[in-house]
Amino acid sequence: MKKNLLIVFLILSFLGVSILPYAYAQERPAMSLKDSFPIAEAALKKASIDVSNHWLYSIIYAHNNKGFYWYYTYRPDSPSEYDEFYVKVYSDSSVDITGGPEPA
Numbered sequence: 719m720k721k722n723l724l725i726v727f728l729i730l731s732f733l734g735v736s737i738l739p740y741a742y743a744q745e746r747p748a749m750s751l752k753d754s755f756p757i758a759e760a761a762l763k764k765a766s767i768d769v770s771n772h773w774l775y776s777i778i779y780a781h782n783n784k785g786f787y788w789y790y791t792y793r794p795d796s797p798s799e800y801d802e803f804y805v806k807v808y809s810d811s812s813v814d815i816t817g818g819p820e821p822a
Contacts, residue, residue, distance in 0.1 A: 747779055747786060748809035754788040758805045761813040769803060771795050785809055 762769055772792040780789050790805040806814040 745786075747788070749788070749807070749811070751777065751779075751788060754807040757807050757811055757813060758788070758790050761805060761807075761815060762803070765815055767803060767815065767818065772803060775802070784812075787814075 769792050772794050775791045775793040776789075777791075778789045780787060785808050787806040787808045790803075790807070792803040792805070794801050802817045803815065804817045808814075
């Protein structure tokens with residue numbers, strides 16, 4: 719009987735821990751998507767990244783150890799290429815840009 723109670727306790731504990739991050743991630747964004755878009759565009763321009771041959775493929779709201787952010791993915795027009803750009807716009811308006819063409 720004690721063994722069964724221990725198993726039930728462990729299962730419930732695991733469920734509580736595994737559900738917690740998902741519940742936390744469902745909070746309302748501190749920065750709206752509408753406010754984050756001009757910041758992303760300005761950061762790309764400041765970094766001299768030409769996205770005229772790319773299209774905005776997706777935007778998601780996510781988080782990492784630096785905090786919550788809007789994650790923009792720009793895909794190239796040509797299906798033969800796979801040079802995506804990734805832009806993270808954090809709630810404090812800081813920006814990380816990764817991806818793009820491989821240097822020749």
